Every structure is written in C-alpha cells, then in structure tokens.
Amino acid sequence: MSKAIKETHYQFPGQVGFYKGKVRDVYIFEKELVVVASDRISAFDVVLPKPIPFKGQVLNQIAAKFLEATSDIVPNWVSATPDPNVTIGKKCEPFKVEMVIRGYMAGHAAREYKAGKRILCGVELPEHMRENDPFPEPIITPTTKASEGHDEDISKEAILSEGIVSPEDYAVLEKYTRALFKRGQEMASEMGLILVDTKYEFGKFGDEIFLIDEIHTPDSSRYFYADGYEENQAKGLPQKQLSKEFVRQWLISNGFQGKEGQSVPEMTDEIVESISDRYIELFEKITGQKFEKADTSQINSRIEKVILTHLG
Template identity: 70%
Template structure:
C-alpha cells in the first residue's frame, strides 16, 4: 500500500528557504522561483492531524493545476510547470494580505451569522427573509485577512483600503478577477452537473503585475 507523504526534507540546487505549512511545503529557489509540494497531511480547524491520506496531495495539486490552466486567459497565474503530480513550480510573488472569498449562495458561516440575526457581512447588507442555501442575486465578495497563524478574519472592502492592506487600484482589479474566475468556475462546474457554491482566490504581485 502506498504510504502517505506527510513530511518533506529536500535540498534543491539554489534553495534559499523552506516553509512548512499545514498541508503544503514551499521551497524557495533563488529569488524568483518557488517549488510547492502538496503533501498528504490533513489539517482541520487549524490542527494538523497525526496521519495523512495517501494520494491526497496529488489530488489537491492536480485540481489546482487544472484550474490554473483553465483560467490563464482571465488572469496571469504563478504556475510554470507541474513536474510531478504533487508538485507545482512557479513564480515567486509578494502575496496580498487578503484572501478573496466569493459566495454564490448563503450557506456555511454566512448562514450561521444570518440565522443569529446578523445582516451585514464584510460591510455588505443582506436582505431580510433569506433561506439557507438560497442563491444570491449576484455573487458576494466577502474578503478575509490572510493570517500567518490562527484564524483569518472577515474584513470589509473599505477597511482593506483604509488600512493600506491593498491599494484601491489593486483591490478593484482583484474584484474584477475574482468575479471573472468565479463565473468561469461556475460554468465549468455546471458542465459536470455540479454547483460552485463558494470559493476563495489568493493573489500576489511581482514587478507591478498581479498573479493568481
């Protein structure tokens, strides 16, 4: 039986740094390149579980790789190559300190807050009388902070710009990319009889250019 890959300890030529995340290990090669390995580790509620699931990393990496290829006409992305099912090699960018969450339906944490009587979500006002799993008339972007440790926190568009986390110009571009990516994902899901309920996108910047 294939053993789960839960740890990596490589030493690539030109390697300058390694970061071990909850699921992915990222090796820096020189100043411009990253090697990201999707391991078989399992993370739940910000806790890494003791055992992994064989092939989980391959599945995660190949899903990401497929959708990066399928949306390259919408936004430039960091991927250069995927030389192994668990590995992506790409452009090193300076990540934006926000994550672009977009929701097509009211479910999950958004519904739990709504059920408690909360009618604002990341600065957006929600209408009365919504039902669980109801589709929004227009998908909502509900960004979060990008925490190095612990939980990401909801934040409004206005707060992001006011706090200088992202410039207004860049944020407006991130919004455009997010809507376009979600539309493409919705169409691709529908082709397979699926519904894209919600997702998140993370972006970075290098030499003045925004990458997914």
C-alpha cells in the same frame, strides 16, 4: 494502505528558504517557488494528526486543471507541474488578503446569518434567506491572510483604510475574482455541479498581478450537486455537497470545532481510507477524468528526484 506525505525535509541547491503551510511545503528560491502538495489535511484551521493518501495529488491536479483553464482571464504563477504532487512557478509577493466569493448562503455565511448577523465583511445580507439559497448576485467577503491561527473576516473598507491593498490593486482583485468565479461556475455546471463559494489568492511579480495558490479544489471551494438542488431547497433538506465539509461534519459530530480544550477524535485507518476515497471521488466528479494513483512506494525520493531534475 498507501503511503502518504506528512511532511518533507529536502535541501536543494540554490534554495533560500522554506515555508511549511497547513498542507503545503514551499521551497523558496530567488525567483521561483517549488510547492509540494503534502497529504496533510486541515479543518477549523487545525492540521489533523494523520495524512490522507492521495489527497495532495488530488488537490495539485485539480488546481493545475483550473489554473490552465482560467489563464485567459488572469495570468497565474505556474510554470510547471512536473509531478502529481509538485507545482513550480513564479515567486510572487502575496497580497495579505484572501478573496472569498459566495454565490449561496452556505458554510460560514450561513452560520453567521443563523446567529443573527445581517452584515458580513461589510456586505449587507438580504432578509428572509434560507441556508443554501442563492444570493441575488455573488458577494465578496474577504478575509485576512493569517500566518498563524485563524483568518479573520474583513471588509473592503477596512482593507483600503488600513492600506493592506491599494484601491487600484483592489479594483483589479475584485474584477478577477468575479470573472474567475463565473468561469468556475460554468465549468462546474458542465459536470452537473454548482460552485457555491470559493477563495482566490493573488500576488505581484514585478508590477503585474498574478493568481497564486490553488483554485476550485474541494479544500478551497464548496460544490453542490445540481441534480436534486431545487427539490432539496423546496423541502428544506440539506444539499448533497462535494467539498471538505464531510470532514468538518465528522469532526463536529465527534465534538471538535478547533476550539480551546477540544481534542481531535481518533482517526482510525477506516476513517483515513474513507476520506481518501472521498477525495478521489471529488477529483473524478469535478474534472470528469478517471483518477490515476501515482506510485507511492518511494514517494519522498520520487518527488526529490523530479525537483532536482527541474532545477538542473
């Protein structure tokens, strides 16, 4: 099996800090971030014990494609992608919310709806909806950005009243979120897919708002196959998904949803390889390009060398 990046421990000249996210290792410089997309995988806000070969490359390259394709809508933080697993860009001050936008009643929204809730993040949900039905128009359901543990649903009203984001900035975040989602849905449609829901993160560099983090990847987004969607809805059948949902479903079927007292099921080599294969399939379906596996024989030294070259 190919080598995978579980974590990195570099020390670079001029580095002023380091942050280890669920799946990314972030090297902090005075005005710049160097982000290494590791092969860690998380579900239910828990990092699973084994990394998935090529997952980091898949996410990094999908994000690079979509960030470039939306740069006419909103400026983004990226200045270079010098390696399949590395993105370098502006060190923005992140807003402490994630802008989640949903075009369909799926995932978390569907689970809440099934439990009887008709208001999600302050947004009233229509009656008589079925799972995977489209909303009359996309809804924005923000979450708090937790440094540890679970992100929590929050309403626009709470964000403003608690002073998490100013009204002026929040209006811009909403405008960008809707425009990005529209573009994402158009690009997905060209590939025979439906962009169901996704999340965006934003930050400030000086006084300007930038799009940060990854966008439209299977980790941050849910896709359905357009072919068969109507038929499946008519028959009340599950939709064929292109997202990380298959990992969540494997965990759920093995008794794990990230709750106290639950254990992650054993990740056999077969499971790890099947997840890796699915991520590569996701890449090819979403981008329409053939995935070219990077050389993983000396993966850590390869990445270190590329970053050092960039730092000059």
